[in-house]
Amino acid sequence: MTILNMTLSSDIKTPLYRQIADNIAAAIEQGEISTGSKLPTHRALADQLQVTVGTVTRAYAEAERRHLVEARIGAGTYVCDSRQSNSWVYQIEEVAPNECNFGYNIPPRFDRSDMLSQAMANISANPAELNEMMLYQPPEGIEKHRQIASQWLNQQGIAVSPELMYFTSGAQHAAELLLSTFCRAGDTVLVEHVCYPGFLTLAKQHGITVKGVEMDESGVCPRALASACQLYQPRLIYLTPTQQNPTSITMPLSRREAVISVCKQHDLLIAEDDINGLLPLSSPPPLINLAPEQVIHIGGLSKCLAPGLRLGYIQAPKQWQPHLSAALYNHSLMISPLLSAIACELITQGQADQVLDTIRNEIEQRQNIVQSYLGEFAITTQKHSFHVWLKLPDYWRLTDFITAAEQHNVIVKSAEHFTPPGGTIMPAVRLAISSPTSQQTLIFGLEILADLLRQPPMTSPFPL
Ligand SMILES: Cc1ncc(COP(=O)(O)O)c(C=O)c1O
Structure with a gap:
């Protein structure tokens, strides 16, 4: 396991996850860590740097987006061979994400x-x-x-x-x-x-x-x-x-x-x-x-x-x-x-098989991210599913939750869309986790939803 030596600063504007990704890039550039070496687990690096596991997950996702590292299922995160060109790369997003749409039931985007x-x-x-x-x-x-x-x-x-x-x-x-x-x-x-x-x-x-x-x-x-x-x-x-x-x-x-x-x-x-x-x-x-x-x-x-x-x-x-x-x-x-x-x-x-593998791999990574943010809530999903079905805590009314998420630029799909006429509408929403344009955007959306779910709304749906 590679030891990553880095110091982070809370004074500068760059978010912590980007600082970590920048440090990984610099370490590879300077030959301090070599192709094929395994990076510390999310938990180990989080403990070492005194940051949350979510920050390290986000940092590794960012490093992967820059093609510096690759997450291998069940094995960990490894430094990539930068000379290998890979036509299955995910679209690179330069814009800092400030909105997340969980609405579309589509495969993750990548260059086909x-x-x-x-x-x-x-x-x-x-x-x-x-x-x-x-x-x-x-x-x-x-x-x-x-x-x-x-x-x-x-x-x-x-x-x-x-x-x-x-x-x-x-x-x-x-x-x-x-x-x-x-x-x-x-x-x-x-x-x-x-x-x-x-x-x-x-x-x-x-x-x-x-x-x-x-x-x-x-x-x-x-x-x-x-x-x-x-x-x-x-x-x-x-x-x-x-x-x-x-x-x-x-x-x-x-x-x-x-x-x-x-x-x-x-x-x-x-x-x-x-x-x-x-x-x-x-x-x-x-x-x-x-x-x-x-x-x-x-x-x-x-x-x-x-x-x-x-x-x-x-x-x-x-x-x-x-x-x-x-x-x-x-x-x-x-x-x-x-x-x-x-x-x-x-x-x-x-190529159909290759695409399928790529989709599965990406969804599996996204599912791991979802678990780290929403694992404590009432979610139903599968390792290779594009969707997460989220049952809301009692203190959230369905429409209030959807509106609150929208106010933070996060779009989720109400159970109402999925309910046949005359059926009872469950207090639940569907998150299409394949829909956000990148893992970074996904994390942005999940952070907002987790914060909302943790705190009851300002007005209670129950009479006091
Ligand atoms: C359950 C289900 N059936 C059918 C479809 C339609 O798929 P297609 O794009 O092949 O028409 C969808 C699309 O989201 C779906 O979720």
Whole structure:
């Protein structure tokens, strides 16, 4: 372990974390610490310098942002080889962060331009295929692309097949096809009691009634689901079993089996939204693997590669294929083959896997930072989840907390956005921790939220 000798000054304007990062830079520059050496743990350096662990975390994040060091999962922080150029670097922010938006459910930002240019150059090298792609295609997309995509998904443990999967323009489009194929205006659809808002607005547009089903820490409760089936005679249930949006809950296998069993008893179709399914390193099998005859499976590349690619997919049991095909045809005839070509190029060149690793690594680091700031509060999340679901202490009213955070330039998403019409709004907010532009911005936002959570507001929600 390297000893870092440094003295910090509280007299100068530079914040302590930057002084530490500057000292690390100087030590590397002067050859006092060499490439590959391990830096002290956050706690050890904090004790040595008489600063908080949060300050050291922030300093190491800053040093990483400058590509001086790298955090290796479970191993510690190491000095980088500065000669190694890395095209997966995160965008460098020069502006001191004074606002933090936890609102967007997007992968962390980083430079994808090299991989995209390369993929497009490879595609351009084949004029015959390019010309082929300029023609109308069958609604389900080019067969070769479906082969490549389904094989990649199979490697990740998702039992889709090239014959049954249809490319869509993102998972949102897949949800649109789901509703137009399987539901009619006036039908009722069940969802988890807090749910992805894009599905709620879509259902509303289709004139479909949405009813929330109670959840516990393992997801939808089978008993509540059975009652809802009897009460509402629903057309289907829409579930996100892995890293649910907004709670981040992943249903364990036993719960998946219990939910499937209730659905089978009530002859209820399951729409499985697996948009986050590729993010965790391992998770229980998706519902499509467990009950392929009962499940319509939706997924896409927005969270694990890039939302701008707009590539998603849907797979339904075989007997529904003609209906799905007609829905896609009526909607847009097909999706652009150029998009599936780019995605397939990224898959075959190994870049899709690399991006996924980069996203996981960044999220894991951000989750560690979240734990150091919000660990003492009522949060639910997962190691590779983009979200943290934060239940507020009793002394905070939901709207007051959101307004107080906004006054400090920190944006969080109210439980209201995720609650189906008529459902009870929980005193909770979702923090999309992948959304802040850098770890530094994330830390800025978390510091504000932790301070707010620790102190009751000036006015109490309770009558005195
Ligand atoms: C649960 C869930 N499903 C679907 C989507 C839509 O994804 P896409 O960008 O692929 O349309 C999102 C986006 O945030 C989501 O959170």
